[in-house]
Amino acid sequence: MGRDLRHSRRWSVVHWLPPLLVLALLAAGVGAYRFEWGQRYLPGLAADPVTEPEQVLAPAGLDLPEWSPPVDDAVALDPATALAPDRVAAAVGDDLADPxxxxxxxxxxxxxxxxxxxWTSGDGRYLPASTTKLLTLGAALEVLGPDHTFTTRVVRGPGPRDVVLVGGGDPLLASRSLTLAEAESTYPARADVTTLALDVAAALGGQGRVRVRFDDSLFTGPTDNPAWRRDYVPDDIVSPITALMVDGGDEPDSDLKADEPSLAAARVFADALSAAGLRVTGQPRRVVAPPGAEELAAVESAPLSEVAERILDVSDNEGSEVVAHHVGLATAGAGSFEAGAAGVLTTLGGLGIDVTGAELYDGSGLSRRNRVSTATLIDLLQHAAGPDGDAMRSLVTGMPVAGFTGSLTYRFAEGPAVARGVVRAKTGTLTGVHALAGIAVDREGHALAFVFGADRSPPDERYDAQEALDRAAASLAACRCTR
Structure with missing residues (x-):
């Protein structure tokens, strides 16, 4: 009841106070950002995570040469080129010393x-914020495989007219199918419960009475992470995490989150069954699907490699938490926050990635208890880009591109312009916390892995702190930092 009442109060002002609300929240120190948060009410700050990353057109008058395939005698750059620590220090030192x-x-x-x-600076251990998602998705790609998909099913229930919607933990499950125009600009493809309802109606002959039941028992434990701030879920900064969520737990046509995402998904499914011609009686109820129940229909997600790219691009908190639960299932047989976080570190450590001193409590980076070292992120990036990192390659391809895509679309406005398009990085933002981890290509064409983090930054200097890290990464792109 408390959250319902809170929702009704917020609806009474949401249409006329959004910008003021954001400023008040930032001033008060609200610490989590959903796709780095601000664009929910100030859309000019970043691309919209509810749609797709923005298309960035080439500047007017730019004359691009015709494309031609590479010549057969092209020589690959040597990835083992020696780093010049003194040049790195000269390039980024002033930016990292920004007060x-x-x-x-x-x-x-x-x-x-x-x-x-x-080359290192500082003690190496920091609060990673959303750069945690690199760890989560790297472990998931390794333990599940890049071709892994997530299946949402409908089976016959315990009663003669029962149909059970069974959640398979699809991180990008949608409420409805896309129009042709939407599908052309949406990546990756989404499975949806409306299509699933149409298939179920067809399997049942397109008529008759049914009762909708739902099963979200794939995940266990709390749906609100005890290691998060207590207001994150009640104030709709992040959704409760379940194995059956549509649209990332969003309520339809709203900036609010569903109090019970599984029930909300079942209601969308029930409405779609009604629209398909079936008579739906009663309200959806939670059950456990009978073992070996007849399957009426199923929909399947895009491959995990594509899902990971999407989650990284827009810093999808709910999606990364769902994926972390799958890591827990694969490594410990438990789809929970605790098992997922432990499974991420176990998986990465098994690959030889240095996880010494790492502490993880979630998969998204919302927890302020998380601590990792810069060495862990550097090792991960090297593995993902290296000869043994085929399974994790989506970490490299999915990171936002400076000045062009995802959470970096409107960043890198300052510093050397050469960084735009040649720096790929995952952002991390909480109140007083800023991080950037990724790959920059220097002036000699050599790719460098980097991690920069500041976790005691003055909250009122948020944008200046972000710009300082952007300048440091841009300085790497402008540097001749290898010998």
């Missing part, structure tokens, strides 16, 4: 070859 970053700043840079020497 807007606060009292605790860490940095690390290395060539992409696994095991390459690193």
């Amino acid at each position: 807007d970053l606060g009292r605790h700043v860490v940095g690390a840079v290395a060539a992409l070859a696994p095991g390459s020497p690193e």
Whole structure:
């Protein structure tokens, strides 16, 4: 009842106070960002995560040469090129010393070859915020495989007229199918419960009475992470996490989150069954599907490699938490926050990635208890880009591109312009916390892995702190930092 009442109060002002609300929340220190948060009410700040990353057109008058295939004698750059620590320090030192970053700043840079020497600054251990998603998705790609898909099913229930919607933990399950125009600009493809309802109606002959039941028992434990701030779920910063969610737990046509995402998904499914010609009686209820029940229909997600790219691009908190639960299922047989976080570290450690001192409590990076070292992120990026990292390659391809895509669309406005298009990085933002981890291509054409983090930054210097990290990454792109 408390959350329902809170929702009704917020609806009474949401149409005339959004910008003021955001400013008040930021001033008060609200600490989590959904796709780096601000664009929910100030859409000019970033691309819209509810739709797709923005298309960025080439500047007017730009004359591009005709494309031609590479010549047969093209020589690959040597990934083992030696890093020049003194040049790295000269390139990024002033930016990382910016007082807007606060009292605790860490940095690390290395060539992409696994095991390459690193340049480091600070003590190395930091609060990773959303750069945590790199760890979560890297572990998921490794343990599940890049071709893994998630299936949402409908089976016959315990009663003669019961149909059971069974959640398979699809991170991108949608409420409805896309129009042709939407499908052309949407990546990756989405499974949806409306299509599932049409298939069920066809399997049942298109008529008759049914009762809708739903099964979200794939995941266990709390749906609100105990390691999150207590207001994150009640204030709709992140949805409760279940195995049956549509539209990331969003309520239809709203900026609010559903109190019970599984029930909300079942209601959408029931409405779609009615629209398909079936007579739906009663309200959806939670059950456990009978073992071996007859399957009436199923829909399947895009491959995990594509799902991971989407989650990274727009910093999807709900999606990364769902994926982390799958890591827990694969490594410990439990789809929970605790098992997922433990499974991520176990999986990465098994690959030789240095997880010394790492503490993870979630899969998205919303928890302020998380701590990792810059070495962990550097090792992960080197592995994902290296010869043994085929399973994790989506970490590289999915990171936002500076000045062009995802959570970096409107960043890198300052600093060397050469960074735009040649820096790929995952952002991380909480109140007083800023992080950037990714790959920059320097002036010699050598790819460098980097991690920059500041977790004691003055909250009122948020944008200046972000710009300082952007300048540091841009300085790498402008640097001749290898010998």
